[in-house]
Amino acid sequence: KNEVEQSPQNLTAQEGEFITINCSYSVGISALHWLQQHPGGGIVSLFMLSSGKKKHGRLIATINIQEKHSSLHITASHPRDSAVYICAVRYAGNLIFGKGTKLSVKP
Amino acid sequence: NAGVTQTPKFQVLKTGQSMTLQCAQDMNHEYMSWYRQDPGMGLRLIHYSVGAGITDQGEVPNGYNVSRSTTEDFPLRLLSAAPSQTSVYFCASSIDRGLEQYFGPGTRLTVT
Numbered sequence: 651k652n653e654v655e656q657s658p659q660n661l662t663a664q665e666g667e668f669i670t671i672n673c674s675y676s677v678g679i680s681a682l683h684w685l686q687q688h689p690g691g692g693i694v695s696l697f698m699l700s701s702g703k704k705k706h707g708r709l710i711a712t713i714n715i716q717e718k719h720s721s722l723h724i725t726a727s728h729p730r731d732s733a734v735y736i737c738a739v740r741y742a743g744n745l746i747f748g749k750g751t752k753l754s755v756k757p
Numbered sequence: 758n759a760g761v762t763q764t765p766k767f768q769v770l771k772t773g774q775s776m777t778l779q780c781a782q783d784m785n786h787e788y789m790s791w792y793r794q795d796p797g798m799g800l801r802l803i804h805y806s807v808g809a810g811i812t813d814q815g816e817v818p819n820g821y822n823v824s825r826s827t828t829e830d831f832p833l834r835l836l837s838a839a840p841s842q843t844s845v846y847f848c849a850s851s852i853d854r855g856l857e858q859y860f861g862p863g864t865r866l867t868v869t
Contacts, residue, residue: 654799680855681855683857683858685860691845691862691863692860692862692863693847693849693860693863694860695857695858695859695860698856698857736799736800738799738800740855743854743855744790744802744805744815744816744854745800745802745858746799747792747799747800747801748799749797749798749799750799
């Protein structure tokens with residue numbers, strides 16, 4: 651049983667396209683995190699949110715607590731956005747991670 | 758600030774050997790954690806600490822020990838390595854358990 655499901659698993663886009671990655675979860679959470687894992691393996695935190703919407707540059711994260719769903723959007727995608735994007739939910743104090751969405755943006 | 762550092766970057770062990778993966782942070786973070794990342798699976802929590810002298814088990818603690826004698830350091834010990842422990846290990850820290858975590862660069866461990 652997976653408490654955190656991401657879709658799609660893999661995504662290929664052309665440079666400039668608008669990208670959406672989805673995350674659904676089945677448990678009651680206190681917060682949701684989006685992270686980025688670079689091709690070299692390093693992991694950085696992008697957003698932490700518990701309601702509404704947050705924006706940072708070309709990245710937008712939204713969450714709907716009632717529907718247990720979050721989306722990560724990338725506007726005007728660029729090849730440097732190619733990475734694995736990971737959704738994680740905070741449940742009982744700890745993080746439960748999704749399997750990630752591998753994004754490849756072609757020039 | 759160096760952030761979160763991990764050593765070594767790569768390690769090969771034989772079954773039954775023991776070793777310690779080092780993790781240090783210079784941000785005065787109270788919360789530190791260890792995760793393992795395996796192909797086709799999400800990161801899984803091994804052990805965590807909410808402050809010096811306090812540790813607790815995560816989702817997959819068997820075969821691993823931790824201690825937290827200082828705020829800065831949180832080493833992970835493999836007592837008797839098994840092939841099932843072949844994985845990439847990440848250490849992370851945050852100011853508080855509920856906040857954004859900062860990840861180290863990872864240690865790739867192979868057990869033969």
